[in-house]
Amino acid sequence: MVGAVLVKNGQIIGKGWHRRAGEPHAEIEAIRDAESRSQSPRGATLYVTLEPCSTHGRTPPCTDAIQRAGIKRAVVAATDPNPRHAGKGYRLLTKAGIRVDHGLLAREAERLNECFNHWIVHRTPFVTVKAAMTLDGKIATPTGESKWITGEKARAWAMKLRRAADAILVGVNTILADAPRLTIRGSQKAEHRLRRIVLDSNARTPLTARVVRDALAHLTTVVVTRAAPRRRVDALAARVRVWIAPSRKGHVSLRWLLRKLGSEAVTHLLVEGGGEVNASFLLERRAQRVAFFYAPKILCGKEARKAVAGNGGRSLAESLNLREATWRRLGPDLLLTARVE
Numbered sequence: 171m172v173g174a175v176l177v178k179n180g181q182i183i184g185k186g187w188h189r190r191a192g193e194p195h196a197e198i199e200a201i202r203d204a205e206s207r208s209q210s211p212r213g214a215t216l217y218v219t220l221e222p223c224s225t226h227g228r229t230p231p232c233t234d235a236i237q238r239a240g241i242k243r244a245v246v247a248a249t250d251p252n253p254r255h256a257g258k259g260y261r262l263l264t265k266a267g268i269r270v271d272h273g274l275l276a277r278e279a280e281r282l283n284e285c286f287n288h289w290i291v292h293r294t295p296f297v298t299v300k301a302a303m304t305l306d307g308k309i310a311t312p313t314g315e316s317k318w319i320t321g322e323k324a325r326a327w328a329m330k331l332r333r334a335a336d337a338i339l340v341g342v343n344t345i346l347a348d349a350p351r352l353t354i355r356g357s358q359k360a361e362h363r364l365r366r367i368v369l370d371s372n373a374r375t376p377l378t379a380r381v382v383r384d385a386l387a388h389l390t391t392v393v394v395t396r397a398a399p400r401r402r403v404d405a406l407a408a409r410v411r412v413w414i415a416p417s418r419k420g421h422v423s424l425r426w427l428l429r430k431l432g433s434e435a436v437t438h439l440l441v442e443g444g445g446e447v448n449a450s451f452l453l454e455r456r457a458q459r460v461a462f463f464y465a466p467k468i469l470c471g472k473e474a475r476k477a478v479a480g481n482g483g484r485s486l487a488e489s490l491n492l493r494e495a496t497w498r499r500l501g502p503d504l505l506l507t508a509r510v511e
Contacts, residue, residue, distance in 0.1 A: 171282045174200040174218040176211055176241070183209035197222055197232040201239050212240030219279040221250040221272065224259040233262045246272040247279030251287040285334075285438035288458060294432040295439040297456055299448050300331055301477040302463040309445065312473035314347040320465045323501035329355055331461055335440035337365035337431065341447035342374050351380050352442075365436065366390045369422050369447060373402035373412075382409050393422050424456050449480025452490055457510050460492065464504045 174196035176184035184207065186199025194202070197218055204211045222232040222244065236244065244263055249272060250256045260270045280287060285296035302320045303309050310316035318325065332338060332354045344350060345368055352366045366381050366389055373394045375382060381390045390410040394403055395417040406412050413430065415422045431439060441451050451457045462477070483489055492508035499505075 172196040172218065172220045174216060176200045176204050176209075176214045176216055178209070178211070178214040183207065183214060184211065192228040195223060195229060195232050196220075198229075198235055201235060210240075213242050214239075215243040215245060216241050217245045219247045219282065221246050221248065221256070222259040222263070223250070223255070224262050225255060233259050233266075236263060236268065237266045241268060243269040243271070245274060246270065247275045248283075249273075249276070251280075251283075251290045253291070284458075289432060289435075289437040292432070294428040295336065295436045296458050297428070297439045297441060297451060298331065298335070298459040298461055299441045299451055299457045300328065300461040300463075301443055301448060302328065302465070303477040304465055304467040304469045306468050306470060307477050308469040308471075308474040309443065309477045310347070310475040311469065312471065312475070314475070316348065316475075319467065320463045320503045321501045324463045324465070324503040324505065327498075327500055327505060328463065331440060332364060335364065335438045336436045337367055337438075338440045338442060339367040339369065339447070340442050341444055342368055342370035343446070344442070344444045345370075345375055345379050345381065347444075349380055351384065353386065364389065367427075367431070367439075368392045369427075371395045371397060371417065371421055373398035373406060375406060377405060377409065382406065393427060395420075395422060421450065424450060424454055428456060443477070445476045445479030448478050449482070452478060452510065453480050453482070455490075455510070460506070460508055460510060462506045463500070464506065466502050 172188040172195065174186050175182055184200040184204030186196045186203050188196045197216060200216070201211050216236065222236060224231050224233045250259065260272060263270050288296040301309055302324065304319060309319065338352050340350065340352065354364055368375055368381065368390065370392050371394060373392070375392050377383065381387065387410050391413060392406050392410055393413045393415050395415055397417065403412055415426050417423060441448060441457065491511040493511055495506060495508035497504055497506055
């Protein structure tokens with residue numbers, strides 16, 4: 171996500187943004203916008219949120235276009251996170267006699283693309299663990315009742331989180347208990363690209379599950395281990411993608427899974443539980459962010475299902491620390507978003 175503005179004589183003469191992969195970058199859009207207004211970009215200052223690209227990819231290098239347009243100065247927020255390209259755009263522009271200033275509001279600009287940046291550097295998806303719970307951390311009653319803990323505004327915001335993700339992941343117990351669709355309500359275009367991942371070590375996902383039999387079944391991947399019965403694996407493989415993953419303590423290896431997803435260009439993975447799956451990503455330090463919705467309700471009870479289960483630590487020193495925590499009010503509910511240290 172990149173935006174650009176062209177300024178000349180104290181006036182904005184062109185604006186642009188990068189709409190999607192393979193289409194013109196923000197700088198090109200801003201130059202074209204200025205020219206469509208009969209405004210020459212020659213001598214203008216370019217403000218852009220990310221270092222201009224300097225290599226041939228799906229589009230030509232923006233550094234070439236900036237030089238041809240006669241732009242005299244570039245003010246850039248964030249540096250390209252790709253180690254192979256970082257700083258190259260600055261050097262090329264400077265060599266061409268264009269003044270370059272960078273680092274202004276860099277952290278804010280980096281947040282726009284923190285998922286993509288993480289993938290570029292690590293080649294694994296940025297992981298957000300999302301849960302909706304009562305104030306005492308419960309996501310369902312002992313019988314599995316969970317609809318609806320939070321209100322409409324919180325649920326609408328949860329759909330925004332899904333729209334910002336490349337894939338959504340749940341454990342097989344969530345499939346068995348809730349029969350979820352794992353889609354994006356109200357957004358058909360986004361719905362037809364969101365991948366659905368089910369962690370299912372022993373291939374217990376029923377063939378009647380929505381994610382296996384609906385029109386979007388081609389977007390579903392069930393991840394099993396070698397311990398899964400071959401007959402069940404074959405039956406699932408006839409309807410959806412099935413990955414056979416190495417196991418770790420009887421469960422799918424998350425390290426392997428994240429590398430596999432990263433190799434298929436999944437940049438942002440949204441983990442939606444249940445409690446054991448959430449705990450596994452957090453306790454193994456595989457998550458970068460949490461998005462926890464809290465409803466003004468208290469469920470109580472030892473048997474009620476927890477948002478984060480697992481064995482946990484034995485002391486406070488073993489707890490996970492969160493930083494950059496922000497709170498948002500959504501009707502009667504609260505949303506906490508924070509980075510996991």
